Amino acid sequence: xxxxxxxxxxxxxxxxxxxxxxxxxxxxxxxxxxxxxxxxxxxxxxxxxxxxxxxxxxxxxxxxxxxxxxxxxxxxxxxxxxxxxxxxxxxxxxxxxxxxxxxxxxxxxxxxxxxxxxxxxxxxxxxxxxxxxxxxxxxxxxxxxxxxxxxxxxxxxxxxxxxxxxxxxxxxxxxxxxxxxxxxxxxxxxxxxxxxxxxxxxxxxxxxxxxxxxxxxxxxxxxxxxxxxxxxxxxxxxxxxxxxxxxxxxxxxxxxx
Amino acid sequence: xxxxxxxxxxxxxxxxxxxxxxxxxxxxxxxxxxxxxxxxxxxxxxxxxxxxxxxxxxxxxxxxxxxxxxxxxxxxxxxxxxxxxxxxxxxxxxxxxxxxxxxxxxxxxxxxxxxxxxxxxxxxxxxxxxxxxxxxxxxxxxxxxxxxxxxxxxxxxxxxxxxxxxxxxxxxxxxxxxxxxxxxxxxxxxxxxxxxxxxxxxxxxxxxxxxxxxxxxxxxxxxxxxxxxxxxxxxxxxxxxxxxxxxxxxxxxxxxxxxxxxxxxxxxxxxxxxxxxxxxxxxxxxxxxxxxxxxxxxxxxxxxxxxxx
Numbered sequence: 022x023x024x025x026x027x028x029x030x031x032x033x034x035x036x037x038x039x040x041x042x043x044x045x046x047x048x049x050x051x052x053x054x055x056x057x058x059x060x061x062x063x064x065x066x067x068x069x070x071x072x073x074x075x076x077x078x079x080x081x082x083x084x085x086x087x088x089x090x091x092x093x094x095x096x097x098x099x100x101x102x103x104x105x106x107x108x109x110x111x112x113x114x115x116x117x118x119x120x121x122x123x124x125x126x127x128x129x130x131x132x133x134x135x136x137x138x139x140x141x142x143x144x145x146x147x148x149x150x151x152x153x154x155x156x157x158x159x160x161x162x163x164x165x166x167x168x169x170x171x172x173x174x175x176x177x178x179x180x181x182x183x184x185x186x187x188x189x190x191x192x193x194x195x196x197x198x199x200x201x202x203x204x205x206x207x208x209x210x211x212x213x214x215x216x217x218x219x220x221x222x223x224x225x226x227x228x229x230x231x232x233x234x235x236x237x238x239x240x241x242x243x244x245x246x247x248x249x250x251x252x253x254x255x256x257x258x259x260x261x262x263x264x265x266x267x268x269x270x271x272x273x274x275x276x277x278x
Numbered sequence: 279x280x281x282x283x284x285x286x287x288x289x290x291x292x293x294x295x296x297x298x299x300x301x302x303x304x305x306x307x308x309x310x311x312x313x314x315x316x317x318x319x320x321x322x323x324x325x326x327x328x329x330x331x332x333x334x335x336x337x338x339x340x341x342x343x344x345x346x347x348x349x350x351x352x353x354x355x356x357x358x359x360x361x362x363x364x365x366x367x368x369x370x371x372x373x374x375x376x377x378x379x380x381x382x383x384x385x386x387x388x389x390x391x392x393x394x395x396x397x398x399x400x401x402x403x404x405x406x407x408x409x410x411x412x413x414x415x416x417x418x419x420x421x422x423x424x425x426x427x428x429x430x431x432x433x434x435x436x437x438x439x440x441x442x443x444x445x446x447x448x449x450x451x452x453x454x455x456x457x458x459x460x461x462x463x464x465x466x467x468x469x470x471x472x473x474x475x476x477x478x479x480x481x482x483x484x485x486x487x488x489x490x491x492x493x494x495x496x497x498x499x500x501x502x503x504x505x506x507x508x509x510x511x512x513x514x515x516x517x518x519x520x521x522x523x524x525x526x527x528x529x530x531x532x533x534x535x536x537x538x539x540x541x542x543x544x545x546x547x548x549x550x551x552x553x554x555x556x557x558x559x560x561x562x563x564x565x566x567x568x569x570x571x572x573x574x575x576x577x578x579x580x581x582x583x584x585x586x587x
Contacts, residue, residue, distance in 0.1 A: 076466065077465075078462060078465075097465070098462075098465035098466060099465045099468050099469055099470045099471065100468075102465065102466055102467055103468040107466070107467075108466050110462075110463070110466075114460050114462065114463035114466075115460075115463075116456045116463065116464075118455050118458075118459055119452065119455055119459070123452055126449075127449075127452050127453060127455075127467065128467045131449050131453075133448065133450070134448075134449045134450050134453045135450070136450065136477060138448075138449075138450070139444065139448045139450050144448055144449055147449075148449060151449075187467060188466075188467070191467060191468070
């Protein structure tokens with residue numbers, strides 16, 4: 022039995038009086054190391070909010086998020102990232118004043134970014150190694166030809182790939198992807214699917230929010246279904262496909278019978 | 279010919295001096311994304327620190343309490359430290375603020391310092407200020423003092439530009455750019471945005487302090503009137519004039535603005551009335567230039583990274 026890398030424990034989030042995530046009891050699920058968890062649910066189910074709670078962009082109203090024994094609910098987003106949690110955003114966030122390559126290079130935890138290193142001037146050799154690594158990652162996501170482009174020239178799908186690359190260069194222990202296939206054309210989707218399968222095969226832990234059920238049910242180990250911020254169901258893709266509650270939530274109650 | 283030379287020298291001297299301020303502001307604003315409307319305070323901190331460290335202990339009618347009578351270079355270093363200390367003091371509580379809130383707070387801090395200098399006579403004789411500020415003997419190589427000070431200002435500007443350039447061309451600069459572009463995304467890749475913003479704010483204030491010391495040496499006078507919010511606005515206008523994207527543009531903008539003012543001032547007027555009209559005209563033309571540049575941005579060709587077509 023592999024141990025749980027990420028544990029979401031009775032987490033609730035309220036905006037004013039509105040229960041956004043967790044309802045009264047709180048949302049709980051865990052992600053064992055090396056597994057691929059899919060997080061699905063209709064619009065407004067709280068998927069992205071859950072991501073924001075895990076990555077520290079939002080703080081839970083109650084409950085705890087624990088990554089490898091560390092309580093994330095009190096940590097800053099930058100600390101959470103340095104503990105080894107990587108994430109992408111529902112709307113891709115690139116750094117427009119940096120080139121594609123620089124967008125990836127800046128992702129690494131870099132000792133060359135300290136003032137002391139600037140004074141010493143010893144960052145250049147590290148920079149070469151980082152450039153090579155960023156190049157490899159960009160090759161992996163298929164952006165090699167765009168390496169010196171400005172991000173304004175990238176398509177929506179390419180921006181998503183760039184975000185994935187920027188996280189991969191960090192070697193995160195767990196990677197959270199928020200709707201990676203949204204707005205991505207089918208050929209790029211197939212490529213993304215292959216990348217995710219490969220990352221999973223390498224033993225990385227993945228949590229992926231998706232609208233595209235077909236995409237996710239093919240490649241995830243287990244799936245968590247949210248509805249109105251609460252856990253509707255969890256299980257293997259096979260179990261989820263057969264779950265009448267899930268079918269009802271996705272297709273409407275008429276189809277459940 | 280002699281007049282032209284004198285104007286050129288003054289423009290070189292004050293243009294370089296204020297370019298140090300504009301360069302620092304450029305680092306804070308264009309790269310760090312921080313709006314500092316209190317630039318003059320760090321300049322004043324440097325100038326006063328220099329004066330206090332180098333002047334003789336008080337005697338006679340002096341109201342100031344401290345005069346350390348140290349050599350000029352100690353004062354110069356103290357000026358950098360004073361500006362840095364003031365940046366730490368003001369940056370720590372305010373840098374959590376964004377955009378216009380930071381602008382208002384830094385402006386308020388600068389006004390507070392100005393008010394303190396006016397009212398707390400023990401610092402620098404209040405509104406009278408400190409006169410006869412120590413200046414190092416610049417009579418080297420047989421050059422006139424003005425030439426030496428103009429060259430010193432130019433050297434300080436070059437040193438500042440070089441240091442900032444080196445900082446920004448490193449991975450450190452890349453991280454700073456990332457934070458300015460998107461704080462949430464920068465945090466998601468582990469960037470400690472509070473630490474980096476604070477560092478940029480403090481580092482960029484150090485050359486402003488040095489410039490303050492040099493300014494005190496050149497004018498041999500520091501008083502609160504010299505360090506009003508007008509200096510801050512002047513530097514901001516120069517920054518916008520030159521375009522915020524390159525260090526060269528920043529320097530050109532500052533030189534152009536100083537040059538323009540010096541040329542107007544050099545016009546010999548027959549009457550007080552004419553001089554008053556010229557002063558108003560200077561403001562109006564500065565305003566028109568400002569609008570023209572904001573509208574057409576002629577220097578945008580100097581952009582660090584050209585935007586996508």
